[in-house]
Amino acid sequence: MAEAKAQRQRGGNAEDVSAATLAEAGLRFEVDGEIATITLDRPDKRNAQTSAMWSGLARIGDSLPEQVRVVVVKGEGPSFSAGIDLRMFTPEGVPGQGSFSSAARLDSTSFEQRLKEAQQGFLWLRRPEIVSIAAVQGHAIGAGFQLALACDLRIVADDVKFCMKEPALGLVPDLTGTKPLVELVGLAKAIDICLTARTVEAEEASRIGLAELVVAGGDLAGAVQDKIAQLLSTNRDAAAATKRLLQGARSRTLEEQAAAEGAEQALRLRALFGDTSA
Ligand code: CAA
DSSP states (O other), X not given: OHHHHHHHHTTOOGGGSOHHHHHHTTEEEEEETTEXXXXXXXXXXXXXXXXXXXXXXXXXXXXXXXXXXXXXXXXXXXXXXXXXXXXXXXXXXXXXXXXXXHHHTSOHHHHHHHHHHHHHHHHGGGOTTOEEEEEEOSEEETHHHHHHHHSSEEEEETTOEEEOOGGGGTOOOOSSOHHHHHHHHOHHHHHHHHHHTOEEEHHHHHHHTSOSEEEOGGGHHHHHHHHHHHHHTSOHHHHHHHHHXXXXXXXXXXXXXXXXXXXXHHHHHHHHHOOOOO
16 A cells, blocks of 8 residues: 555556556556546456456556546446456356355455455545546446445446345455445445345436436436536645545544544645745
8 A cells, every 4th residue: 555655656657557457357547637537348248347357456546646636437338347257156267367166265364365455446446535436327237336336426327227236146245335335325225225136227326325417328428527527626635635524524423523624624724825934
């Protein structure tokens, strides 16, 4: 983590993540000034996810250039992502990446380590210095739903279909999706969605707080661009400090949160109006 931060402070650079390696993992990554775009790029397989893809996401996070303020995560083709590559359920697994049967044979420490590495691909999307936006069309199933949940905001097309399918397959959602889901929709609705593995479509997603905005499919890219313009219109350091405050709000008492607001504001005032002549 410290190494990744140091790398970002050195200016990070998109070259650190080889485009060829990412392409092999089914990813594209582009940086345009303050905006980074990650594209899941296996449309013929509905952007099914593999451990190589999760490592690629983690590497992008580690080398994200420091100037980036907004990260867009999107999927090529008709679906955002159809979840984990179903070859994981076969004895052969995904070539070079194992299978669920091989994972089942790992000792607990090795399994935890492997899962932690996969989860790193999702967790960095919550960093205070950035705002992450999932642009979601079509199916977002299992790991696909969890990747959308890993982002700060979800802008969705009106054909969106969220489904937490893991319990139907005998598994639990383990790619960091359960906490944001509960925080967004509440415990009862999260239980309903996960334990029935039912599909949540656009109107419900908007109503229960899973999606910030629903637009017609053809308008998805434009709606994301509009949101990026709004996000970039505020002061970058104030935005990061405010995100830190908002992220910590649930775990603090009102008095603790008030104190945290004061501490952040003191830093802002010093940065904006402090005497630099000394
Ligand atoms: N893994 C691997 N391949 C997949 C895939 C997946 N998850 N989802 C789709 N594909 C492949 C299909 O096999 C098909 O390949 P071929 O053309 O070579 O036959 C291609 O993508 C297109 O798929 P469909 O023809 O089925 O496309 P569709 O648009 O009619 O349907 C879909 C799309 C509803 C998403 C359907 O493909 C589907 O149900 N996919 C499986 C979804 C699923 O069960 N995912 C696992 C979720 S659980 C999870 O993610 C677990 C976890 O994190 C631990």
